[in-house]
Amino acid sequence: MEFTSFQELHRNISARLLKSVFLTSVILALITSSILITFDTVKTRKEMVSDAFQLLNQTQPVTGESSHQATRVINRLLSAPFVIQADFRLPDGDVLVQSTRKTVNSSPSWFTQIFLGKSINYQLSIAEPKGQLYGYLNLEINSDWYGSQLEWRSLVTLISGLALSLLLSTLLFLISPWLFNKQQLKSRLNHLFNSSEYDYVTRLPTERCIQKKLEQLIGASSDNQLSAVLCLGLDDFKPLRAELSFDDAEHTLIKVADRLRGILDEKHYLGRLGEDRFLIIMEQLEEPFKAAELAQKLITRIKQPFQINNKQLPINATVGITLFPEDSCDVDELIKQADFSMMLAKSRSQGRYQFYIASIDSEIRQKKRLEQDLHDALSHHELNLVYQPQVDYQSSLIVGVEVLLRWQHPEQGLILPADFIPMAENNLDIIPIGDWVLESACHQLHNWHQAGYPDLRISVNLSVIQLKDKNITNRIQYLLRKYNIPPHLLELEVTESSIMEDSQLASDQLQQIKALGIKLSLDDFGTGYSSLSYLKQFPFDKIKIDKSFIEGLPENKENSVIVDAIIQLGNSFGLPVIAEGVESGEQEQHLIQSGCHEGQGFLYGKPMSSSDLNSYLQSYSHSPHQPKSLQF
Secondary structure (H helix, E strand, O other), X not given: OOOOOHHHHXXXXXXXXXXXXXXXXXXXXXXXXXHHHHHHHHHHHHHHHHHHHHHHHHOOOOOOOOHHHXXXXXXXXXXXXXXXXXXXXXXXXXXXXXXXXXXXXXXXXXXXXXXHOOEEEEEEEEOOOOOEEEEEEEEEEOOHHHHHHHHHHHXXXXXXXXXXXXXXXXXXXXXXXXXXXXXXXXXXXXXXXXXOOEOOOOOOEOHHHHHHHHHHHHHHOOOOXXXXXXXXXXXXXXHHHHHOXXXXXXXXXXXXXXXXXXXXXXXXXEEEOOOOEEEEXXXXXXXXXXXXXXXXXXXXXXXXXXXXXXXXXXXXXXXXXXXXXXXXXXXXXXXXXXXXXXXXXXXXXXXXXXXXXXXXXXXXXXXXXXXXXXXXXXXXXXXXXXXXXXXXXXXXXXXXXXEEEEEEEOOOEEEOHHHHHHHHHHOOOHXXXXXXXXXXXXXXXXXXXXXXXXXXXXXXXXXXXXXHOOOHHHHHHHHHHHOOOOHHHEEEEEEHHHHHOOHHHHHHHHHHHHHOOOEEEEEEEOOOOOHHHHHHHOOOOEEEEOHHHHOOXXXXXXXXXXXXXXXXXXXXXXXXXXXXXXXXXXXXXXXXHHOOOEEEOOOOOOOEOHHHHHHHHHHHHOOOOOHHHHOO
């Protein structure tokens, strides 16, 4: 199938769009017009009955079987221009008096007779004796008296509705070239083209076309003809796409595709496998190392920054390689194996290539299943929060708790954050998870304040993805108001790695959060590369010493020197220092002597549920206020 030009594509889509929109708008116009006409008809019918009833009330009532009195009433009724015929019948049904207008201009039209009717019937009775029936009054109404205007209004409603639908359809057809280049339409067109053989954004063959090419290759190959299938995945493209606009993200993919085309020649077949994956088929391969050479060439070329809207975007690529016929002779298996190999390479270290190894299948499949389970973990209520106390060394009081996330997998049991948080950040599941953690923590802190601990502080970790979210400040401000939390009692912890990727954006975001009165803590201090510069550049209120430096204190001299240096550095900047991972009284004593302000670790309590922490706080409030007595 030859690729259709953009103009031909636009004309075809516009024609189909015009037909669909016109048909839909006509149906909607008919339905809307019918509803309006029905309302108008009901209103006119009520008006007709009301007029007849008022006329009847203006006449002298008929009593008994007086034909003279009944004739006078009926003649009075016939004086109204909309009454054609009137008759009075006795209770047994016999006609007492009947009279018809002598001159009637025309018979009622079918429209008014159907929709308005032509007769009105009344039962006549007197109050005393109660409810005694003395006759029936039947009026035949000239509904055209009311219906002529109704017919005109109905016709105008119907015609205007159809004309408006035609106008809107034509207008949409005329402006469709302008809409064709806009974000929302392009997104829907891209969905439409997923089922075709060419990708709308990059103009590359899609997976369907790739499969056909592999089928041809397998059918035409001889026993000794070696080929390779390479799956190239862009590293960290999903988080990058979340930062870019829709057009910039698509522009980036187009540039990636163009760069790949520039590397490959007629012996290679290039297609787009998914959002951030491309597939290359190498035919007539002499040796497997040729595939490795091409993979490295692709990785090196992609690594060169892309210029998007005057911004340099660094993008890395990872490549998985599978060989035909050595690894498989099945089309779907070859694509899966190349994809699995690429995923394995990413999990180990990005920016490299990986040949397919049969044993990796189970590892990758398990990882992909775990990713899907994580995507559903929040809705399945598998995530929960635990809390670990933080102790102030000067007052020996519990002044705060840190929120820690846990995943109770239904099959694999407890999974710690170090194992699933990177996965959540890569798949952007960290956005809803982080939002849930933040709100749950604020809600719990509110409960503790209400329970008699108004000065208790809570610390929540903020991921790199959340820090890039431009709405994070508004979200935090909303939660502070919702749960009536004093800003200084909410502490957000960020790691050095989370602010290294885009220090300017991180600085701007942290300044906005700081302006709310929130306390900011630099977590895992000392594990990065530019700790001192971060203390000068960012508005932190506290330093948190990583637990790896607390291990072995005070015997480990190297760690002792590092810990003492961090505490002195914090004091120089006027920043309190908290140590995590405190497990022994010796470690605690060394930290206190060195000037550390707060401690956190198993010495003061393991991470526990909110109910367990409630009991812990109650027990602690009755304990001697000495640091070494805090171990329960």
